[in-house]
Each structure stands twice: as C-alpha cells, then as structure tokens.
Amino acid sequence: MRNSDDLDVDAILKLFEGARAEENLEPNEGLRKRKKRQVRQRISDVATAMFLVHGFDNVTVAQIAVVSEVSQQTVFNYFSTKESMFFDRSEPMMHAVADAVRERGSASLIEVVVESVASEIHPGPLESLDDADQIHQLHLVRLFCDVATRSPTLVAARFADLPRFIEEISSALGQRIGADPIDPRVQLATFVTAGLVEVRVQSAFHHVKHATSMAELYGDVHRDFLMAAQLAEPSLTAFDNLPDTAHS
Numbered sequence: 657m658r659n660s661d662d663l664d665v666d667a668i669l670k671l672f673e674g675a676r677a678e679e680n681l682e683p684n685e686g687l688r689k690r691k692k693r694q695v696r697q698r699i700s701d702v703a704t705a706m707f708l709v710h711g712f713d714n715v716t717v718a719q720i721a722v723v724s725e726v727s728q729q730t731v732f733n734y735f736s737t738k739e740s741m742f743f744d745r746s747e748p749m750m751h752a753v754a755d756a757v758r759e760r761g762s763a764s765l766i767e768v769v770v771e772s773v774a775s776e777i778h779p780g781p782l783e784s785l786d787d788a789d790q791i792h793q794l795h796l797v798r799l800f801c802d803v804a805t806r807s808p809t810l811v812a813a814r815f816a817d818l819p820r821f822i823e824e825i826s827s828a829l830g831q832r833i834g835a836d837p838i839d840p841r842v843q844l845a846t847f848v849t850a851g852l853v854e855v856r857v858q859s860a861f862h863h864v865k866h867a868t869s870m871a872e873l874y875g876d877v878h879r880d881f882l883m884a885a886q887l888a889e890p891s892l893t894a895f896d897n898l899p900d901t902a903h904s
Contacts, residue, residue, distance in 0.1 A: 659673065660683065661900070663708075663709070663778075663792060664709060664774060665702070665705045665706055665709050665723070665814075667792075668704075668705035668708060668709065669701055669702065669705050671792055671793060671896055672701045672704075672705070673701075695734065696728065696734045696807065697723045698724055698726075698733055699730075699734055699735065700719065700721045700735075700744040701740055702720055702724045703715070703720045703724075703735075703738070703741035703742065704741065704742060704744070704800075706719065706720060706723065707741075707742055708799045708803060711803070711807075712738070712742065712803055712807045712809065712810055713807060713809065715738070715818075717731055717732070717738060718797060720738075720741070722836055725739065725760070730820065737813075738811035739809065739810060739816070740813075741801075742804070742813070743810075743813060743814065744818070747817070747818050748774075749773070750817070750820070750821050750824055751773060751824070752772045752775070753769065753773060753825060753828075753849065753853065754762065754824045754827070754828040755772075755773045755828070756768040756769065756772035757769060757772075757825065757828045757832060757849070758789050758828040758831050759827055759832075760876065764892075764893060764896055765832070765845075765892045765893070765895060765896040766889045766892040766893060766896075767890065769849055769852060769885070769892065770852075770881075770882070770885050773852055773853055773856055773881065774881060776832060780835050789868055790869065791881065793870050794864075794867065794868075794869065794870050794873065797860070797864050797870070797873065798865070799860045800862050801860065801864050804861075814857075814901060820849070821850060821853075822846055822847075822850060823837070824849065825846045825849055826838075826842050826843060826846040826897055827897070829842045829846055829849075830842045833895070833898050833899070833900050835902045841895060841898060842895075843896075844891065845891065845892060845895040845901060848888050848891050848892060849892070850887075851884070851888070852881065852885060852888055855880060855881055855884040856880075858875060859876065859880035859881065860873070860877050860879045863876040863877060863880075
C-alpha cells in the first residue's frame with residue numbers, strides 16, 4: 657500500500673474525485689452551468705492539491721493555470737485570490753446557512769442552523785472508499801489543517817470572509833423577523849451563528865491531530881458542534897420568538 661506521505665498532485669486529485677463520486681447533482685442543472693461548475697471545481701481541486709504537496713506560498717497562479725489547462729485569466733474569473741481557492745468551501749457554507757435562516761418555515765432557527773452547518777461536517781460516502789483511500793483522506797485533512805495554520809497568509813485569509821459572512825447572515829436574519837440587519841438583536845443572533853461555524857472549524861483543526869479515522873474525526877467534530885449548539889439554543893430560540901415587525 658502506498659504511504660500517505662507520498663501522495664502527489666495526481667493521487668490527491670483522484671481522491672478528490674472519489675470523494676465526490678456519489679454526490680447528488682442538481683437534476684435541472686443546464687449544460688452551461690454544469691460546465692462552469694466543473695471548470696471551477698477543477699481549478700479548486702488542482703490548486704488545493706498543489707498547495708498540499710508544495711506548500712501554499714510555493715505555488716503560483718500561473719502554475720495552477722497550467723495544470724488546470726486553463727488561462728490565468730480563467731482562474732481569476734472564478735477566484736479573485738489564491739486564498740479563495742484554498743478556502744473554497746467557506747462560501748457555499750455561508751450561502752447555505754444564510755438560505756436556511758432566511759426562511760421562517762416550521763423549523764426553529766436553532767434547528768435550521770444546526771442542520772445547515774452539520775451538513776458540512778459529515779464526511780460523505782466513506783463506505784465507497786477502501787481502507788487505503790480512507791487513510792489517505794484523513795492524511796489530506798491533516799495536511800489541509802497544517803497548511804492552513806502554518807501559513808500567515810492563510811491564517812489571515814480565514815477571517816477575511818468574516819465581514820461578508822456577517823453581512824449575509826445579518827441580512828437573512830433581519831428578513832426572518834422583518835428587522836433592519838443592524839438591529840442589535842439581529843447582530844447578536846448573527847454572531848451566535850458565526851460562533852457556531854467557527855466552533856466547527858476549530859474543532860476540526862484540534863481533533864485531526866489525533867483522529868485515527870475519518871469517521872472518528874467527524875464524530876468528534878459533530879459532538880463538539882452539538883455541545884456549542886446546546887449553549888447557543890436559548891439565544892437563537894429567543895430571537896425566533898421575536899414578533900415579525902414587517903407584519904405587526
């Protein structure tokens with residue numbers, strides 16, 4: 657069996673493809689949208705694989721473009737910075753949480769926040785991976801966390817999206833009760849929600865150092881997240897019980 661420390665860019669790309677093999681695709685996705693998504697995913701995968709193998713600061717956008725078989729301009733059409741390629745999952749999570757809290761529906765606010773964030777914790781179809789690939793997947797997560805915490809550029813970039821996250825979540829929460837996003841109650845609920853997301857991230861960075869399997873890692877992260885959610889529940893429930901000012 658190949659040692660996980662010997663993974664090269666091509667091997668990592670194969671693992672990425674395998675991890676997504678059983679993802680549910682949008683059935684009504686048009687050809688143009690599918691092609692754009694595939695190009696974006698290819699660039700993100702190539703960049704991440706190169707960062708993990710060579711180090712974030714040792715990889716250039718020009719090199720990413722060559723391996724991705726696109727122009728540098730195409731890379732920048734999809735990603736404004738190198739950092740955004742590395743943290744490619746942060747934006748979908750932000751939109752997922754915002755979309756979830758924007759709708760009142762029948763579910764409580766704490767339920768939709770937990771469900772939307774927890775959906776990013778689960779490891780996907782691990783049963784489709786053999787033992788060697790699962791070991792490699794865990795190694796990749798360790799590499800990712802190591803690169804993310806060792807590069808000063810990436811450490812700063814992790815918080816670069818925080819203002820956008822706060823803006824989008826506060827807007828969604830404001831719509832939920834018909835209040836201005838700057839309303840102090842909206843702001844508090846926003847920071848509680850952002851705190852839950854950060855707990856999820858920090859828990860992964862902590863537990864990946866000692867986890868012996870992907871299942872163990874995600875189980876530990878999920879348990880930490882639920883502990884934090886239990887503490888956050890009174891605040892989000894109180895927010896959920898506020899009158900809808902748009903219809904009162």
